[in-house]
Every structure is written in C-alpha cells, then in structure tokens.
Amino acid sequence: TLTNMYRILRAMPLRRPILLEGPPGVGKTSIITNLAKITGHKLVRINLSEQSELSDLLGTDIPTSNTEDSDVDAEGVKKKKGKFVWNDGVFLAAMRRGDWVLLDELNLAPQSVLEGLNACFDHRGEVFIPEIGQTVKCPPSFRVFCAQNPMGSGGGRKGLPQSFLSRLARVYVDSMTEADVLEIVQETFSATLHPLLRAYIPLLVRFMYQLQEDIVLKGKFGHNGSPWEFNLRDLYRLFQILQVRCPNMNSDTYLMNDEMLQRHVGEAVYLVFMCRMRTAGDRDQ
Secondary structure, eight states: OHHHHHHHHHHTTSSSOEEEEOOTTSSHHHHHHHHHHHHTOOEEEEEOOTTOOHHHHHEEEEEEEEEEEEEEOTTSOEEEEEEEEEEEOHHHHHHHHTOEEEEESGGGSOHHHHHHTHHHHSTTOEEEETTTTEEEEOOTTOEEEEEEOOGGGOSSOOOOOHHHHTTSEEEEOOOOOHHHHHHHHHHHHGGGBOGGGGGHHHHHHHHHHHHIIIIIISOSSOOTTOSOOOOHHHHHHHHHHHHHHSBOOOTTTSOOOHHHHHHHHHHHHHHHTGGGOSSHHHHHO
16 A cells, blocks of 8 residues: 555656556555545545546536516516526536546546546646636646556446547556455454454455455356456455444453354355355355
8 A cells, every 4th residue: 555655646746637547446546535635635536437427527507597587477477587507517616626536437437528628637737618618727736636447347447548548647556465455454443343253354354365366366166247356345344244243342241152253254254245146156155
C-alpha cells in the first residue's frame, strides 16, 4: 500500500488526471479517499457504467415552475408557468468548487462520455456547456483521479483509446501480498472479535488465497461464472458477519466454545464464498 501511495504521489506534480490501474480489491479507491482526507480536499466519487451519460456528469436542463409569472385559464384560475433551468451535474459542480473527483470504472464508460471530458483532461483544462453557452475553467485545486480494473475482470470492460490515454498519467497499482492482507485484517478486526476467534484470522486469510490459487490461477474448478476474483473485500464481508455473531464481550457474559465458533465461521464462509459458486459440484469443492 505504501509503494502504491508513493507511485501516486510521484505522479501528482504532473497537471494531468491520474489513472490507477490494478486488480479489484487492492485499495485504489481507498488510497485516494485517504489522500484527500489527509490533504484537506473534498473528494467526489463517481461510479461510471455502460449506462452513464455525459449529462450525468456535466448537467442538463430540468423542468421547474416559475413562481413569478402565471397564466390565467378559461375559468380565471392562475396557473404557474413551467420552464427549464440548467442544473449542474455532479462532475461540473465539483469542478466549479475545486474539489477532487474520482471516476471509478473508467473503462466501462461509453465513448461519448470520454469524448466529452477531453477538453477537461488536456492542456485546455476547461469544459464548454453548449446549452448555456458557457466555458468553465478548471480551478488550480481541482484534480481528477480515475480508476479501472483490468479488461480480463469481465463486466463489459474495454481498452481505452490511445488518444485518450495520452492525456492521463498512468499508475499501476500492485496487488497485496498475503502478509499485507493478514496485517490489515488483524489491525481492523482483532479488537472487535471474540478472543477465541482471533486464531481463525490467519486460517481464513490462507483459505481465501487458496481459493484464488485453485480457482483463478489453476482453474481446478469454478469454471461456470468466471472470471473470479477473491480479495480483501471478501474478507471484510466475512469478518463483518463474524463481528455481529461473535462480538468481543466479557467471557463471563458471552460464553463460546469451539463447536459454536466453527459453526459461525462455516456459516460466514458459506454466505461469502460458497453461495457465489454456480454449481453443486463447485460448492462441494
């Protein structure tokens, strides 16, 4: 995580949007979120998808009622006139304020969205809104970060055009090692889990990495529903379930034995990992 952070910091002197590329669950969003918090910037996160439109980011005209002017109908009743007014989109609003913006899942965005952001990403540093005939300049404090998973992760991801990539500073985010993940999980959950359950933490981390090796790397089973990805997010879900079922309470008031612990762990593993498998044979494995 520190290595990934240093790479981002080295890219920041360039006045370009920074593109973070790396597998799911390695902390791309978390690093930028914490970096914004440390440096006192407000971060606006925008999740892109194949259904995203440029109007979602920059804005559009929306109908509203005019409280000043009114029409009188045939019966002499006054009715408010309707009209359209411009409403900034979330990206343009953040740009006007000089906030930081994180565009998540960039390689899911349609071509029209990428083309609409070109002028903001290159040397011009501006956005032209034809509906209101206004050009908005990027203030000095405004920064754009983008994040994307590899194309092999599925979900309709595509390669970005080279002409668009040339406007970005690309940073590759390395995967976490098993030791990294173990340290993070222990720091996050040890104090809130039942004392007897803490011995299960390294076992469950090893279990997840064994799944990653057998299913993702070696393809021993789990062919239906691929591509798969097992990462820190899965362990967070698992231990959040165990936090509720096996909280760290005084042993005099909350007795727990190995049989109960094994049942709770088995049920959590069933919910987080086994239920995702598509076939009975994969769940048995």
